[in-house]
Amino acid sequence: MPSDQSIFLVGPMGAGKTTIGRLLSSELGMEFVDSDKYIEERCGATIPWIFDMEGEAGFRDREEQAIDQLTLRSGVVLATGGGVVMRDLNREHLSSRGVVVYLCTSVEQQIARTAKDKNRPLLQTANPAQVLRDLFKKRDPLYREVADIILQTDQRNPRWVVSELKKRIKAMES
Ligand SMILES: Nc1ncnc2c1ncn2[C@@H]1O[C@H](COP(=O)(O)OP(=O)(O)O)[C@@H](O)[C@H]1O
Numbered sequence: 001m002p003s004d005q006s007i008f009l010v011g012p013m014g015a016g017k018t019t020i021g022r023l024l025s026s027e028l029g030m031e032f033v034d035s036d037k038y039i040e041e042r043c044g045a046t047i048p049w050i051f052d053m054e055g056e057a058g059f060r061d062r063e064e065q066a067i068d069q070l071t072l073r074s075g076v077v078l079a080t081g082g083g084v085v086m087r088d089l090n091r092e093h094l095s096s097r098g099v100v101v102y103l104c105t106s107v108e109q110q111i112a113r114t115a116k117d118k119n120r121p122l123l124q125t126a127n128p129a130q131v132l133r134d135l136f137k138k139r140d141p142l143y144r145e146v147a148d149i150i151l152q153t154d155q156r157n158p159r160w161v162v163s164e165l166k167k168r169i170k171a172m173e174s
């Protein structure tokens, strides 16, 4: 490492994809890109604004285009958004173009990590815990379907997660 092989992080909101992705990329000397940030920059608008103006479907169309473009890059660490696995084409692009890491976490931990952040439109509801439980049921099998590596991050600090991931990625290469 650094490697030409890209690493794609998937998992639910608050799993740490953005945080871990940035740290991992700097330790591996690889480029970091976050698909949500990429969409915001290209669109010139925030994720909540896109959801408001274009609905979730509009956001998903933008996300599909971003994922196609970003998974074609080599040697990047890509943090995706939690809903990326809902579209078949995204799953195909992720699993065929790099190493996919599923960062898992409990709903309790997700709530603790996302409570203060107003930038996740799907959680701006009266009962975000119920939303997260419903999303988990639909999405967990899809994260598992694309994952090469599955890592539980509950009660683990970002440094531990990154160091464990480095070991697991290295083991895949040998
Ligand atoms: N392993 C971890 N331990 C403690 N806090 C974490 C961990 N991973 C992420 N966080 C914190 O949780 C919040 C959400 O993390 P983020 O990386 O945005 O998640 P995601 O991109 O998966 O939604 C951030 O404030 C981040 O600092």
Ligand SMILES: O=C(O)C1=C[C@@H](OP(=O)(O)O)[C@@H](O)[C@H](O)C1
Residues within 6 Å of the ligand: 011, 012, 013, 014, 017, 018, 036, 047, 080, 081, 082, 083, 084, 119, 120, 121, 122
């Ligand atoms: O789970 C989802 O559907 C979403 C997750 C968000 O990204 P994070 O998983 O990085 O929070 C962002 O893409 C958008 O708010 C939708």
Ligand SMILES: [Mg+2]
Residues within 6 Å of the ligand: 017, 018, 019, 036, 079, 080, 081
């Ligand atoms: Mg993120």
